[in-house]
Amino acid sequence: MSGCAVRVDGVxxxxxxxxxxxxVSLAIDAGEQVALVGPNGAGKTTLTRLLVALRRPASxxxxxxxxxxxxxxxxxMARRVGYAFQHADQQLFARSVREDVAFGPRxxxxxxAGVEAVLEELGLAAVAGxxxxxxxxxxRKLVALAGILAxxxxxxxxxxxxxxxxxxxxxxxxxxxRRRAAAGVTVIAVSHDLAFVAEAGDRVVxxxxxxxxxxxxxxxxxxxxxxxxxxxxxxxxxxxVSDALGLRGRPVRAEEVVEAMRGIRWRRETSE
Amino acid sequence: MTALxxxxxxxxxxxxxxxPALDGVSLTIAPGEVLAVAGATGAxxxxxxxxATGYAPRVVGGTLTGVRAITARxxxxxxxxxxxxxxxxxxxxxxxxxxxxASYGLPPGEVADAAARAMAALGIARLADRDPARLSGGELQxxxxxxxxxxxxxxxxxxxxxxxxxxxxADALYAxxxxxxxxxxxxxxxxxxxxxxxxxxxxxxxxxxxxxxADGTPPRGLEETTVAVIARAAGCxxxxxxxxxxxxxxxxx
Numbered sequence: 018m019s020g021c022a023v024r025v026d027g028v029x030x031x032x033x034x035x036x037x038x039x040x041v042s043l044a045i046d047a048g049e050q051v052a053l054v055g056p057n058g059a060g061k062t063t064l065t066r067l068l069v070a071l072r073r074p075a076s077x078x079x080x081x082x083x084x085x086x087x088x089x090x091x092x093x094m095a096r097r098v099g100y101a102f103q104h105a106d107q108q109l110f111a112r113s114v115r116e117d118v119a120f121g122p123r124x125x126x127x128x129x130a131g132v133e134a135v136l137e138e139l140g141l142a143a144v145a146g147x148x149x150x151x152x153x154x155x156x157r158k159l160v161a162l163a164g165i166l167a168x169x170x171x172x173x174x175x176x177x178x179x180x181x182x183x184x185x186x187x188x189x190x191x192x193x194x195r196r197r198a199a200a201g202v203t204v205i206a207v208s209h210d211l212a213f214v215a216e217a218g219d220r221v222v223x224x225x226x227x228x229x230x231x232x233x234x235x236x237x238x239x240x241x242x243x244x245x246x247x248x249x250x251x252x253x254x255x256x257x258v259s260d261a262l263g264l265r266g267r268p269v270r271a272e273e274v275v276e277a278m279r280g281i282r283w284r285r286e287t288s289e
Numbered sequence: 290m291t292a293l294x295x296x297x298x299x300x301x302x303x304x305x306x307x308x309p310a311l312d313g314v315s316l317t318i319a320p321g322e323v324l325a326v327a328g329a330t331g332a333x334x335x336x337x338x339x340x341a342t343g344y345a346p347r348v349v350g351g352t353l354t355g356v357r358a359i360t361a362r363x364x365x366x367x368x369x370x371x372x373x374x375x376x377x378x379x380x381x382x383x384x385x386x387x388x389x390x391a392s393y394g395l396p397p398g399e400v401a402d403a404a405a406r407a408m409a410a411l412g413i414a415r416l417a418d419r420d421p422a423r424l425s426g427g428e429l430q431x432x433x434x435x436x437x438x439x440x441x442x443x444x445x446x447x448x449x450x451x452x453x454x455x456x457x458x459a460d461a462l463y464a465x466x467x468x469x470x471x472x473x474x475x476x477x478x479x480x481x482x483x484x485x486x487x488x489x490x491x492x493x494x495x496x497x498x499x500x501x502x503a504d505g506t507p508p509r510g511l512e513e514t515t516v517a518v519i520a521r522a523a524g525c526x527x528x529x530x531x532x533x534x535x536x537x538x539x540x541x542x
Contacts, residue, residue, distance in 0.1 A: 056455045057425040155330040181369065181452045183329040183481045184513065209455045212515065249457035254484055254515035254533070261533045262540060271519055278523035282541040286528050 020047035020203035021082035021097055021171040023068060028077030030063055037063040038074070039227035047082075047171075050194070050204040052218035052235065054211070056249050059224040061207040062103070065174045068205070069094045081172060096125060099170030103177040103207075105154070105161035114152065114160050115145040121168040135163045138196075139189050155181045159189070166193060173197055175206040179213045191216045212253040215239060215269040223248050239269050291360060292317035293444045293475045294341045299355035301340050306351075310336040312499035313355075320443065323466050323476040325486040327510065328496035334479035337496065338446045341477060342366050361444040361475065365437035369452040371429040374436075375421055382408070382424070382432050383417040389440040400439075407439040411465055427458020434462070438469065445469060446477040451485065463489050483514045487531055507531065 023045040030038040037060045045051050053061040066072040067079050070091045079086040081097050099121075102108055111117035118136060119129045136142045139159045144152050149160050162178065173194070179187050194217040198204055208214055214221060214235060221238045223231035231244060238244060239256045252260070255274045259267070264277040294317065301311040311333050318324055318341060326334040339345035342364035346353050368374060379385040387404035395403070408414045411431040416424065421432055430450060437445060447466075451459035459482075466489045470476045480486050486493065493510025495503040503510045511517060511531040520529045520536055530536040 056457065057427055153330050181449060181481070185329055209459075211456070249455065251456060251460075255519065257533045258516060258519055258536060261537045271515070271522070274519055275522040278519075281523065283525045284539050284541045285526060286539070 019171060019201045020049075022047045022080075023172060023203060023205065024078075024080045025064070025067070026078045028064075028067060028074040028079060030060075030067065030072060030074050032063075037227055038067075041077075041224075041227070041229055043222060043229065043232075045203060045205065047203055048198070048201045050198050050217060050219045051206070052214040052221045053205065053207045053224060054209070054214065054221055054248065054250065055224035055230075058226075060227040061224050062176055064224070065100070065176060065205060065207055068172070068174060069098050069100045071100075095121070095168070095170075097170060098172040098174055099165035099168050100174045101158075101162045101165045101176060101178060103180065105158040108161050108164070109149040109157060112148060113146055114141055114149055114163075117149050117160055118145075118163045118167050121164050125168060127168070129167070131169065132167050135167045138166075138193055139163045140186070155183065155186060158182065159186060162190065162193070166197070170202070172203040172205065175204070175208075177208060177210075178206055179208065179210045187213065211239070211250055212255070215253045215255055216271070236267050236269050240267055292319055293359070293361040294318040295356070295358040295360075296341065297356035299340060299353065299357055301336060301345060301351055301353045303336075303349070303351045308499075310351075310499050311340060314340075314496075314499070314501055316494060316501060316504060318444065318475045318477055320473050320475050321470050322491045323470045323478060323489050324492045324494060325483075325490035325510075326477065326479045326494050326496060327481070327483055327486060327513075330481070331498075332496040333499040334496055335448050336499075337494075338366065338448050338477060338479050342444070342446050361442070363440060363442040364444045364446060365440060365442035367430075367434055367437055367445070367447040367450050369449045371426060371433045371453070374433045375429070380420055381417065382413065382419050382421055385421045385432055386436045386439050389436050393440065403439040403441065404435075407435040410438060410468065411435040412461065425458070427454045427461070430454060430458070430462060431465075434465070438474075442474060444475040444477065446479075448479045449481060450478075451480075451482065459485065467491075483511060484516075487511050487514050508535070 025043040028038055028041045067074055070086050070089055109117055111120055119132045122129050136145050178190050194204055218235045221235045239252055255271055259274055268274045268277045297315050299314045300309045302309040326337055328334045343359050345351055376388050386408055387400050390400045390403045411434055413431050451462055463485050466476050495510050508531040514531045516536050517529040517531045530539050
């Protein structure tokens with residue numbers, strides 16, 4: 018499915034007396050890959066929950082494609098927006114990994130032909146017959162993500178998709194996100210993990226205390242140490258390497274850094 | 290120095306599992322070290338923590354064979370999700386941090402002192418009068434570590450303690466680990482985050498499929514940090530530098 022544009026206009030939201038969103042406006046084009054960053058409690062997760070009608074704004078407007086979210090129920094929103102929660106246990110319930118992943122497309126009345134491919138893509142084929150709670154917690158997170166990908170949504174919302182994952186699992190998530198992005202899917206990822214953002218995001222929207230405080234191309238922000246420090250962030254290791262070696266072209270992804278390091282002459286290790 | 294925990298050829302299998310989670314693990318954990326246990330999901334790092342602290346099989350069940358000697362008097366364990374470790378009974382951080390120590394029946398003055406020292410060590414003295422239920426994840430995790438420290442463990446095991454934290458909070462939490470170890474406590478840290486572990490570990494054990502595949506002093510055991518992986522891909526000859534400063538030193542100008 019091709020991507021949808023997402024618009025958030027002047028949105029405010031409060032949990033009781035605690036204001037979580039204090040007037041947020043954001044326009045995301047179809048097919049963009051946007052990372053939402055910022056400290057715990059900045060309002061990132063709240064904002065994404067408005068996109069799937071799990072929360073309703075106190076004021077302001079949210080649209081996904083030509084749908085006004087205010088007029089839609091969460092189950093309708095699921096046709097357009099796939100939402101992977103930070104804690105996978107919130108969205109797993111079937112008796113096997115395979116059934117869990119197939120539940121979404123089945124519920125939407127769609128074919129489950131893509132389920133095996135998604136299981137394979139996220140490295141879950143070997144555990145497809147197990148109960149979701151019999152696989153380790155990080156793998157459960159991939160099961161939940163697979164369930165979302167199997168629905169082929171036009172907008173993918175990922176809340177801390179790499180938290181707790183090991184290196185190989187992270188690589189699979191990065192590859193899966195890049196594949197969806199290449200197919201035109203809009204990706205919105207809430208993430209503390211700037212290394213993931215560097216690999217899978219084009220644009221970074223930073224929030225603090227319920228407001229958007231930065232909205233910039235990822236490549237630009239990653240090299241702006243002052244802005245990162247203000248946000249309580251450090252550049253990812255790839256950018257640290259690039260800075261230390263004075264690489265050209267502002268590489269942020271690992272393969273870009275390796276490419277920019279071509280021609281370097283190495284010293285042998287002398288002291289061990 | 291006497292080891293806090295000694296494992297020899299330890300094999301541990303969870304009830305109902307077809308394969309052991311730890312398979313022939315031998316290692317010691319000493320006072321004052323920050324031992325990082327790294328490995329992919331399912332490699333056995335979390336299980337190693339449970340076995341080394343005595344929680345497995347006593348609490349979680351399963352079967353253990355081989356030799357395990359735990360000479361540590363008290364082992365504190367901190368998990369990834371701090372809200373699962375709150376008492377739910379305390380209305381201030383001060384009470385929460387003191388709760389475990391008080392449950393040992395120590396005199397109130399000693400309990401208060403232990404709690405104050407632990408809060409200072411974690412940099413959360415300013416939170417003492419706050420309601421634990423209203424803290425951020427990063428603050429809460431430091432409260433949990435402080436509460437564990439206040440009980441006076443000589444070994445502190447942490448299972449991916451920054452999994453739920455933002456980068457600033459994660460850095461702050463990792464930064465206190467060398468100080469805790471410096472006071473003589475053995476710190477056992479299971480983590481998938483080798484880049485952060487590289488900054489604090491005095492020793493690194495790598496596990497694969499329940500077996501120890503590397504056990505050494507950094508840079509040994511850190512061959513998979515982001516910098517090391519980039520250096521290898523860019524053609525740097527082994528041994529690969531594991532941090533930016535080491536990488537820079539290897540480039541011929």
